Amino acid sequence: MKDHAMQIPTYEDMLAAHERIRPHIRRTLVLTSDYLDEITGAQLFFKCENLQEPGAFKVRGASNAVFGLDDDQAKLGVATHSSGNHALCLSYAAGRRGIPCNVVMPRTAPQAKKDAVRRYGGRVTECEPSTTSREEVFAKVQAETGGEFVHPYNDPRVIAGQGTCSKELMEQIAERDGGGLDIVTAPIGGGGMISGTCLTLSTLAPDTQIIAAEPEQADDAMRSFRAGHIIADDAPDTIADGLKVPLKDLTWHFVSSHVSDILTASEDEIVEAMKITWKYLRIVMEPSCAVPLAIILKNKDRFAGKRVGVVVTGGNVDLDRLPWIK
């Protein structure tokens, strides 16, 4: 396992990532809605990463890591710890290359998530739901398999892969009407998508503002941004379960250098924005993805009259438990 800490990925790494992963990902739809434009006063372009085959943008970074391995390392496969979309997407990418993928998941993770990882060919090893247990079990799994560790976000290969999303978005907007975007907004958890967006736009469209969207109840990135150093919450609780993790050194580098602002939304605002999107865009998306629309609806003056790209990050939802149905 190499130490990727502070190997800051470059714009060229992102371009190379796009060439590498193009056969394995989708150029996802950019969706608009007259109605959502009307109620926000902005012109919104939703980049639908929920429509990736495994349902999340994380297939970009995972594919870049998997298909960038040399043949010797590839034989040993990849490994990660995650109970969310990264586990799913890494298993999917590894499955496409035909190499092993080992995932350590808390035994308390939803059965559906474990099943989905296995469906893509990933091998699940359970740990107790604590950091100590996860680290112990992961070290053991990695020692046994020799699989390359692919961190969910604090990894230059992953960030370069996520950066391909905003490259595609800018290309699609230009094809549509020759224009650009005033703002791109995406949710922030560990900061992988936002870092990739910073990586790409700081070169490709330096005048486009990047505004990160975070749940009020897990606002560690916003507080870090204001304080000028990483503040990690102990155990934030929010319906936007993809956004509970803290920033790390690599993602903090991008967030502190290129993000214009971080805005937050309450749990009710997130649920309301989620339902509005399901209703008017008619796509299935996770609570985490609703945070950007929630901050737009909450801060209309910041977005009115602007052309705004909104990254819809994922669509893996427990359909039996929708937050607006009690």
Place this chain on the structure above:
Amino acid sequence: MKDHAMQIPTYEDMLAAHERIRPHIRRTLVLTSDYLDEITGAQLFFKCENLQEPGAFKVRGASNAVFGLDDDQAKLGVATHSSGNHALCLSYAAGRRGIPCNVVMPRTAPQAKKDAVRRYGGRVTECEPSTTSREEVFAKVQAETGGEFVHPYNDPRVIAGQGTCSKELMEQIAERDGGGLDIVTAPIGGGGMISGTCLTLSTLAPDTQIIAAEPEQADDAMRSFRAGHIIADDAPDTIADGLKVPLKDLTWHFVSSHVSDILTASEDEIVEAMKITWKYLRIVMEPSCAVPLAIILKNKDRFAGKRVGVVVTGGNVDLDRLPWIK
């Protein structure tokens, strides 16, 4: 009000319709899923008409009728009776042309539907939930307004408009991989979408089979097809509420001439297929649209190894009442 009965639309009418409506509709996404291909054994191409701005394919036929009116008639606007997507889409199209749209809806129709019609600028007049009342009230509204009657499906302008969907689908499949489709399947209620599909494919792709999908509990089209004449059910009850209406002379013409088969699915099978689509395609679609996937899952031998186009007809769902959540 002209009598459109048995003015059978031609392939040229469909081509003219496509030119006419192109600025007012979306060229909707064609979505695929490795997982759904795996469980069906077929290669499925989902034409996502739920992603039209007003959420249904019916915007095609409605736009063709609205934008085909001469200026004198246009001033008087359009009128219809419908409690579903046709009312919404006709209001939307009339709104884009800036002409009046009068809709007669049963007072028992969901408030959300009435609100949606009004949001697009349609004027709602309520009737009692009976055919007699609907006809009386509609005659009165039409006498007062002089609006052109646009039937939800038994209208050559509407059928020609719906036919543009399979034209686009065939073009998109050809762009994707140069191939064609062995089968196109769509739900059947009154038969507007299926008739448009017949109109287009009988000229454009005469070897492509057209298989209609119908709820077991509203199987009047299937029984008509087997009997060789129209059989109308009195009051069918199914969760696929867009599919309760009977065939009429124009749609029967197409169904009886060009449809290869009509297959049915039970209520449970429809709900299961609906949930599978939400989960793996991550799109919001109505129960009616799930019937095609339900018949594919039920008749795998008929579809295995085939390239199958599936028309996802609409996405206007009551999100507070999902059929798999009790």
